[in-house]
Amino acid sequence: MAWTGKNQELRGYAPDGLIACTSCDCLHRIVDVPAGGKACCRRCGAVIYRYLPHGLDHAAALYLAAFILLLLSNTFPFVALQYGDRIEQSLLISGGFALQQAGMGEIGLLVLLTSVVFPFLTILAMLYLLLPLRLGRRPPHMTKVWQLVRLLSPWSLIGVFMLGLLVSVVKLQDLAMIIPGVAFYAFVGLLVVSSAAAASFDPAVLWPRQGPVPESGIGNIGNASAASLGYAACPTCELLVKLPASGRGKCPRCDSRIDGMRYRNSLSQTAALLASAALLLVPANLYPVMTVTRLGQGEPSTIVAGVIHLIEDGAWPLGLLVLFASFVVPITKIVALAFLLVTVRHGTTSRLRDRTHLYHFTEAIGAWSMVDIFLVGIMVALVRMDGLATVYPGIGASFFGAAVVLTMMAAHAFDPRLIWDHAEPQSPRAQGMPA
16 A cells, blocks of 8 residues: 555555656656566666565564674674783774874764764664564654665765774784674674665665656656656655646655755765865875884884785785775776766766766775775774884874765765756756756
8 A cells, every 4th residue: 555654645656656767867667576676777777676575574683683783792892902911902982982082083983973873873773664664553753764874874884894904903913913802793793784684675665666657648758757757756765756846845755855856056066075075185195094103113104005014914905905995996986976077067968877887886985995094993992002002093094084075975966867867858957957
């Protein structure tokens, strides 16, 4: 049965109505797909929806397991560093607090939010949504909680944190012995279980797949976009809504505001964020990100110097991985998004599908640049042995962290549907509407 947030049937909407691709805005009719199958956009190839049988049961169980593992990860010792008879233990949250104590509060807050707070809030919010549904009840304030999940999910960087931990272990193996704690193994389990939970979740358990019934005069929709027929997708539940002449409306299902057919000021916001990130990358690579002192001796280390150190120590696979994540990825992301901005500004209509894939690729890899920030936080928290060995964060980490955050924000601000707009005369961009 189709329903709104008030459990009322939506008139004019049906399970075989229209749905729009979130990547190119191409209209499709909702059709049944086999268990485990997916429906892909015929124009850009993006996955529009999947059918996951028993998705509610699987997702609820996995998110509950992830919540338990996250509690264990933050309760017991995470890793310890043994140097002779001396042992320094740390908790999962120690990196953020250690950076704050070292005078790098902004980076400490970033590490704490992305490795602990945001994953915790995301998992807790998903349980708030799924457990009542599993008991046959609709949770109150479902729209706001789901909006919170969509906002925080891209910033929950558990996998990137684990990579930073592996790099720090390699860097410290010639200094002292690394002893994993109970929380370390719980965190590994959390990484696996949370990934499985996200993969098993189908948004249709919250917002059933339904759409407006096509008008009799529409006929074959072909490759028409939703915007060309006056529809806009709700930013929360993705229901197609017919907008009035003002270009703004409200979703009849979840009551979310719809401020137009495209992200407002998408191009200008993306350009401003990219320019700021490019400027910050210069001092991020010139200034040291950390200083490792041993017996009172040591020298500042930049991102590239850290990569060279890993390769010289024989850990060239990790060295190349860090080089890719910390140097290649940020520059590639800025260049790729700048290229997409230029092509959209000039109304380029060639290789539309390739440019859409390029956007999704840059969006997917951007968060992995955070590995150096997590590396600094872990090493500052672990290596605190007074005159024997100490790690101090450098100002380069602040510049680099800010650059990574801005590139991620730029990718989220860019609307990939703008890539396709000039290929369709009836689209908003082709008619001169602002983006």
